[in-house]
Amino acid sequence: xxxxxxxxxxxxxxxxxxxxxxxxxxxxxxxxxxxxxxxxxxxxxxxxxxxxxxxxxxxxxxxxxxxxxxxxxxxxxxxxxxxxxxxxxxxxxxxxxxxxxxxxxxxxxxxxxxxxxxxxxxxxxxxxxxxxxxxxxxxxxxxxxxxxxxxxxxxxxxxxxxxxxxxx
Amino acid sequence: xxxxxxxxxxxxxxxxxxxxxxxxxxxxxxxxxxxxxxxxxxxxxxxxxxxxxxxxxxxxxxxxxxxxxxxxxxxxxxxxxxxxxxxxxxxxxxxxxxxxxxxxxxxxxxxxxxxxxxxxxxxxxxxxxxxxxxxxxxxxxxxxxxxxxxxxxxxxxxxxxxxxxxxxxxxxxxxxxxxxxxxxxxxxxxxxxxxxxxxxxxxxxxxxxxxxxxxxxxxxxxxxxxxxxxxxxxxxxxxxxxxxxxxxxxxxxxxxxxxxxxxxxxxxxxxxxxxxxxxxxxxxxxxxxxxxxxxxxxxxxxxxxxxxxxxxxxxxxxxxxxxxxxxxxxxxxxxxxxxxxxxxxxxxxxxxxxxxxxxxxxxxxxxxxxxxxxxxxxxxxxxxxxxxxxxxxxxxxxxxxxxxxxxxxxxxxxxxxxxxxxxxxxxxxxxxxxxxxxxxxxxxxxxxxxxxxxxxxxxxxxxxxxxxxxxxxxxxxxxxxxxxxxxxxxxxxxxxxxxxxxxxxxxxxxxxxxxxxxxxxxxxxxxxxxxxxxxxxxxxxxxxxxxxxxxxxxxxxxxxxxxxxxxxxxxxxxxxxxxxxxxxxxxxxxxxxxxxxxxxxxxxxxxxxxxxxxxxxxxxxxxxxxxxxxxxxxxxxxxxxxxxxxxxxxxxxxxxxxxxxxxxxxxxxxxxxxxxxxxxxxxxxxxxxxxxxxxxxxxxxxxxxxxxxxxxxxxxxxxxxxxxxxxxxxxxxxxxxxxxxxxxxxxxxxxxxxxxxxxxxxxxx
Numbered sequence: 001x002x003x004x005x006x007x008x009x010x011x012x013x014x015x016x017x018x019x020x021x022x023x024x025x026x027x028x029x030x031x032x033x034x035x036x037x038x039x040x041x042x043x044x045x046x047x048x049x050x051x052x053x054x055x056x057x058x059x060x061x062x063x064x065x066x067x068x069x070x071x072x073x074x075x076x077x078x079x080x081x082x083x084x085x086x087x088x089x090x091x092x093x094x095x096x097x098x099x100x101x102x103x104x105x106x107x108x109x110x111x112x113x114x115x116x117x118x119x120x121x122x123x124x125x126x127x128x129x130x131x132x133x134x135x136x137x138x139x140x141x142x143x144x145x146x147x148x149x150x151x152x153x154x155x156x157x158x159x160x161x162x163x164x165x166x167x168x
Numbered sequence: 169x170x171x172x173x174x175x176x177x178x179x180x181x182x183x184x185x186x187x188x189x190x191x192x193x194x195x196x197x198x199x200x201x202x203x204x205x206x207x208x209x210x211x212x213x214x215x216x217x218x219x220x221x222x223x224x225x226x227x228x229x230x231x232x233x234x235x236x237x238x239x240x241x242x243x244x245x246x247x248x249x250x251x252x253x254x255x256x257x258x259x260x261x262x263x264x265x266x267x268x269x270x271x272x273x274x275x276x277x278x279x280x281x282x283x284x285x286x287x288x289x290x291x292x293x294x295x296x297x298x299x300x301x302x303x304x305x306x307x308x309x310x311x312x313x314x315x316x317x318x319x320x321x322x323x324x325x326x327x328x329x330x331x332x333x334x335x336x337x338x339x340x341x342x343x344x345x346x347x348x349x350x351x352x353x354x355x356x357x358x359x360x361x362x363x364x365x366x367x368x369x370x371x372x373x374x375x376x377x378x379x380x381x382x383x384x385x386x387x388x389x390x391x392x393x394x395x396x397x398x399x400x401x402x403x404x405x406x407x408x409x410x411x412x413x414x415x416x417x418x419x420x421x422x423x424x425x426x427x428x429x430x431x432x433x434x435x436x437x438x439x440x441x442x443x444x445x446x447x448x449x450x451x452x453x454x455x456x457x458x459x460x461x462x463x464x465x466x467x468x469x470x471x472x473x474x475x476x477x478x479x480x481x482x483x484x485x486x487x488x489x490x491x492x493x494x495x496x497x498x499x500x501x502x503x504x505x506x507x508x509x510x511x512x513x514x515x516x517x518x519x520x521x522x523x524x525x526x527x528x529x530x531x532x533x534x535x536x537x538x539x540x541x542x543x544x545x546x547x548x549x550x551x552x553x554x555x556x557x558x559x560x561x562x563x564x565x566x567x568x569x570x571x572x573x574x575x576x577x578x579x580x581x582x583x584x585x586x587x588x589x590x591x592x593x594x595x596x597x598x599x600x601x602x603x604x605x606x607x608x609x610x611x612x613x614x615x616x617x618x619x620x621x622x623x624x625x626x627x628x629x630x631x632x633x634x635x636x637x638x639x640x641x642x643x644x645x646x647x648x649x650x651x652x653x654x655x656x657x658x659x660x661x662x663x664x665x666x667x668x669x670x671x672x673x674x675x676x677x678x679x680x681x682x683x684x685x686x687x688x689x690x691x692x693x694x695x696x697x698x699x700x701x702x703x704x705x706x707x708x709x710x711x712x713x714x715x716x717x718x719x720x721x722x723x724x725x726x727x728x729x730x731x732x733x734x735x736x737x738x739x740x741x742x743x744x745x746x747x748x749x750x751x752x753x754x755x756x757x758x759x760x761x762x763x764x765x766x767x768x769x770x771x772x773x774x775x776x777x778x779x780x781x782x783x784x785x786x787x788x789x790x791x792x793x794x795x796x797x798x799x800x801x802x803x804x805x806x807x808x809x810x811x812x813x814x815x816x817x818x819x820x821x822x823x824x825x826x827x828x829x830x831x832x833x834x835x836x837x838x839x840x841x842x843x844x845x846x847x848x849x850x851x852x853x854x855x856x857x858x859x860x861x862x863x864x865x866x867x868x869x870x871x872x873x874x875x876x877x878x879x880x881x882x883x884x885x886x887x888x889x890x891x892x893x894x895x896x897x898x899x900x901x902x903x904x905x906x907x908x909x910x911x912x913x914x915x916x917x918x919x920x921x922x923x924x925x926x927x928x929x930x931x932x933x
Binding site: 049051061063074088 | 192193194195196198199200201202203205206208209211212
């Protein structure tokens with residue numbers, strides 16, 4: 001839906017995981033096939049279908065594991081607006097609405113708090129250490145860095161994203 | 169999911185998650201995972217599908233269907249006919265007037281044809297028969313019944329083919345006319361004709377003809393139709409020429425479109441009703457040559473009330489199974505009762521049935537079936553209606569039975585309403601009065617379920633406390649409080665025959681007592697009965713007892729019975745409702761031949777009077793009331809004295825000085841110490857002593873004094889009835905009896921008097 005805000009046409013918002021999944025989980029291409037976790041010290045494997053629902057070379061839906069699965073989960077939470085998910089209306093985060101807010105430190109602080117709250121509620125496989133949101137008025141964007149620790153195994157990870165309106 | 173009824177969304181999600189929790193991609197059951205999202209999506213679809221399937225299944229079973237259309241169609245599919253809307257109805261008066269407003273008689277005959285539209289306010293009405301004003305007829309005014317609604321009349325030409333708005337015939341075995349908006353078609357107004365005459369409803373023929381019951385029972389010449397309902401609407405189904413005559417000529421279908429319970433026109437006693445106009449003509453013409461035109465006045469002389477909405481789905485669910493159980497045959501007593509009600513012959517609204525074996529093993533009457541019926545007017549059917557009912561049931565009986573038909577008899581009870589109007593109501597008391605009257609009339613209407621029911625006066629007070637009307641666009645209670653007093657009541661009429669003043673006691677016998685006192689030898693003791701003098705002369709040494717015996721011997725037999733007991737002669741007539749006159753005219757010492765009149769209270773209220781031997785009438789509660797004015801003529805003193813006469817609180821025997829000619833009733837309270845309910849008799853049962861009304865304290869709901877309890881035994885059956893009667897509005901803050909009928913003096917309170925009648929049905933062979 002196009003809306004005119006301060007003379008700019010905002011066609012959509014964009015949340016983009018800034019880092020490559022493999023950067024955080026080098027072993028994701030070699031998942032444990034016997035149920036053994038790829039997370040050090042944890043005898044458990046997190047798995048999830050790839051968001052794009054692609055098919056791998058074996059003809060099966062592509063599955064992501066462990067760090068990548070968790071990172072995709074974070075992305076799913078942040079990119080889902082409350083009320084969007086059928087039968088789960090409170091699921092998601094109100095991140096998209098922040099693109100219509102002034103791009104300043106106050107908005108960044110509120111955005112940071114919201115992100116932290118929803119991750120605590122919907123992703124209990126991690127412990128959120130900090131959510132750093134940096135406003136970039138020139139680019140009409142917020143840079144988001146989420147630092148978290150995996151509950152299982154204690155690995156420290158960072159999820160980076162950019163919230164930006166589509167320029168004209 | 170071992171529980172097959174647990175297929176809601178959460179159960180489906182849990183089951184699917186558990187089933188595939190180890191599959192790659194589906195694991196972990198985190199709401200944020202794609203696999204779990206897929207599970208939830210599929211579960212939601214399954215839940216929706218299950219709901220749809222369940223709803224569709226639900227709509228196929230009468231007991232659990234929800235949609236009105238489904239319930240009507242299902243009930244119709246088993247032959248049951250749900251009741252459509254019923255129009256409010258009442259009577260209007262029609263007068264022809266000149267330009268000065270004076271009532272005139274027409275030169276020729278003025279006729280207002282049946283089903284002429286008359287309008288009052290926002291609603292239309294039609295007259296149910298021709299209104300004819302004959303030449304010169306100016307008084308009395310013409311009364312005629314009208315019904316609320318507008319008449320629709322459509323002519324259908326047989327044209328077999330697919331149904332459409334312009335071709336309403338189905339090309340099926342039986343010709344069918346389809347009416348889509350059928351709920352508003354007045355329940356008894358459907359009228360179908362062609363050039364050869366009227367077509368009859370297969371279950372409810374016009375007039376006294378016996379119903380055939382179904383098209384399948386009709387002969388090829390029977391001009392009958394059946395009414396069925398399916399998802400498309402109401403179908404008028406005709407015969408196919410083999411079972412029932414197939415229509416070949418154009419059919420005209422007429423009916424009244426009704427607004428049901430939404431319409432009522434009040435009628436205030438002593439005031440003219442609402443005026444009606446005929447939209448098609450400001451004047452009425454007569455049939456003289458040349459034609460004369462007259463202005464007219466039409467107004468209602470009774471409340472136009474009694475409108476009902478269509479049968480509720482709850483009622484249909486309740487009654488349709490009864491129809492199935494009866495299954496077109498009368499075998500059980502429930503069958504007889506059901507079909508008697510279903511016939512509606514003579515206006516029957518309720519019926520109860522008993523077999524001979526329930527009231528005694530008399531071998532001569534073992535095939536007797538006793539049917540007690542209640543008509544909407546509370547009256548007995550005439551012979552023609554009884555014959556119609558017998559014929560109707562004869563088609564349903566599976567063996568030869570003798571039907572004993574008996575109307576419910578009435579046991580009157582007087583109820584006095586005191587209603588404090590809600591000051592928030594922005595309507596005049598005169599209007600509110602009409603609303604209350606209409607509501608009372610509808611509350612006490614004879615209806616199904618009255619026979620053998622139990623009613624409490626708290627039901628009445630609660631209903632009135634909850635009754636709301638639209639006031640300044642908001643639903644508002646009409647009253648702040650309502651009190652109800654209930655008395656047993658015995659109406660009678662006192663008339664005058666010549667110089668004597670006899671009593672005529674309805675539905676009972678006249679009872680006279682003559683008390684003899686011994687006088688002097690040679691004294692004449694004379695009784696003049698209906699103008700004939702009967703005499704006895706005292707001889708020497710006779711006692712009063714001997715004189716009484718001698719006088720009894722001189723009296724005639726026949727319809728007059730005289731019995732001497734000691735010095736008291738009791739004279740009765742065996743002809744109910746027929747008065748005789750008795751006087752002691754010509755007696756040497758009239759005081760020695762004192763004639764008194766005893767008013768027996770209804771014996772059927774006191775069947776155990778002799779066995780209980782205690783006071784069944786509450787002392788100090790007995791009053792003789794003029795029915796026309798409401799004035800209390802006599803009151804008992806609580807010690808057995810009744811305005812110079814006497815009253816026996818045990819037997820109910822009353823002797824009083826003869827009051828003036830007029831309509832009277834005696835009202836009284838039943839003794840609080842007696843509880844006749846344990847004897848399965850019709851009785852008033854009081855919970856507490858009468859509550860004193862305190863002006864400063866509102867009487868709250870739930871504290872009402874009297875419980876009027878009618879207990880139903882196997883025999884006699886008991887029912888209740890109502891006769892609306894009189895009314896008045898008090899002028900004081902404390903509600904008191906206003907003896908002036910229709911007197912409206914203030915807005916502070918309404919005192920409504922009504923005659924509320926309980927009926928006892930005793931079954932005899």
